[in-house]
Amino acid sequence: MKQQNMGAVFLIALGAFALGMASYVIAGLVPMIVSDFSVSVATAGQLVTAFTLAYGIGSPVFVAMLPAHKQRLGLLIALAIFTVANLASALVTNYAVLIVTRIFAGVGAGVYLAMGIAASAALVPKDKRGKALAIIMGGMASGTVLGVPAGLMIAEQFGWASTMWLIAILGLVSMVGLAIKLPALPASEASTLREKFAILKDRKVTLILTVSLLAAVSSLGLYTYIAPMMANESFGGISNITPWLWVWGIGGVVGSFLIGPIADRVSGPKLVVIIILMLAVSLAALPFTAGINAWLAMVPIAIWGAVGWALQVPQNNQLISAREGLGGGNVAVALNESALYLGSAIGAAAGGLIFAFQLGGWALPFAAASVAGLGLLLQLVALKSDGIFSANKPASCSSS
Structure with a gap:
């Protein structure tokens, strides 16, 4: 791995750190925003909705719209939009405008992460791709686990806008560094927007996305x-x-970084089977360990956090590999990010129903473990089927 390219990967990870922080810190800033803008808690909570919807829906659309020969420029523009939007969030005095800035921040974040993952894969040899992707996902996990509490502490001292300033500064440092160090990226094949989204006809891509959805x-x-x-x-x-949230988050950071070398040595489909099996077992074990002692529940919670975050390294690696020579790797990665956000929303809604019907404390982790088990079953069936994973078969369309 060339040293310059490795430096670019770490700079992309710095931007991912800022993204992870921006994705989750607003939830903790809601009380301060309620006070400053004189809005209800429910209204302030829509800032999170605006960001996540823009991220999940806007990401694949705007990634697909990028010109084939402007991949490097597209990544830098996405990071610039994310940075400026967070800076604007710190400066606005009107709540409606603040909503707009979070929409732009969400779109910029989604496009940047998808482009950053694809760029990192292109910057390193194929046998080092897992390590590079792990660095990016580790950056995002660190932004969530370490950046969010740090941002909240800063907000308590200097106001919620100071946290937006910090995110903008991190984005700016990453952007300037990438403008200097990021080399030219390979151009993707030119194709129409319809052709790019036709990658969903690729059975391998749709299976990977479905497994990501179920895991989320x-x-x-x-x-x-x-x-x-x-x-x-x-x-x-x-x-x-x-304390339990910290254990989950630290597990996520550790899992994100450690999965890299493993992903470079173990077949992606087999690694996904192992990870989802560990996820299902850890979720199912939660009620039993907590029933013995709440502190003992930290063990399955740490494993849950580690494998939950680690899963996306082999998943994104498989998506990029699946589309090599066919095009559409960037769009596939963006769709995977959308699957994660959609899965999170579905899971939250389903969990809400379990609470609403008062089905008991054990019902929730067992339901989650069952969904993970469904993902495991799907992965095993595909692994044993007639070659979904044995070769990258051309899709029935031209895409980029």
Whole structure:
């Protein structure tokens, strides 16, 4: 791996750190925003909705619209939009305008991460691709686990806008560094927008995306309700969930970084089977360990965080490999990010129904484990089928 290219990968990861921070810190800033803009909590919460919808829906569309020969420029423009939008968020005094800035930040973030993952894969030899992708995902995980609490502490001292300033500064440093160090990226094949989205006809791509969706439903959906779940008497009646959240997050950071060398040595489909099996087992083990002692539940929670974050390294690696020589790798990665956000939303909604029908504390982790088990079953069937993973078969369309 050339040293210059490695430096560019770390700069992309710095931008991913800022992205991870921006994705989750707003939820913690809601009370301050309510006070500053004199809006309700429900209204302020729509800032998160605006960002995530723009991220999940806008990302694949705008990635597909990028000119084939402007991949490097597209990445830099996406990061610039993300940076300027966060700077604008810190400066605006009107709530409606603030919503608009979060929409732009979400689009910029989604396009940047998809382009950054694809760029990192292009910058290194194929046998080092897993390591490069792990650095990017590790950057995003670190932004969530370390950046969010740091941002909240800064906000408590200097106001919520100071956190937006910090995110903008991190984005700016990454952007300037990439403008200097990022080499030219390979041009993708020229094709129409319709042809690019026709990659969904590729069975291998759709299977990978479906597995990512199911994993997100189980992992991110359950995470939404980890606090009320652990507050249940059968889980130890925890009133302060913070230590368990830290364990989940630290597990995610460790898993994101450690999966890289493994992904370069173990077949992607087989590695996904192992990861999803560990996810299903850890989720199913939660009620039993918590029933013995709430602190013991930290073990499956740490494993859950580690494998939940680690999964996307082999998934993105497979998507890029699946489209090599066919085009559309950038769009496939963007669709994978959309699958994660959609899965999180579905999981949160399903978890809400479980609570609404008062099905009991154990129902939630068992339901999440069952969804992960469905993803595992799908992966095993595909692994044993007649060659979905044995070769990169051309799709029935031309795409880029």
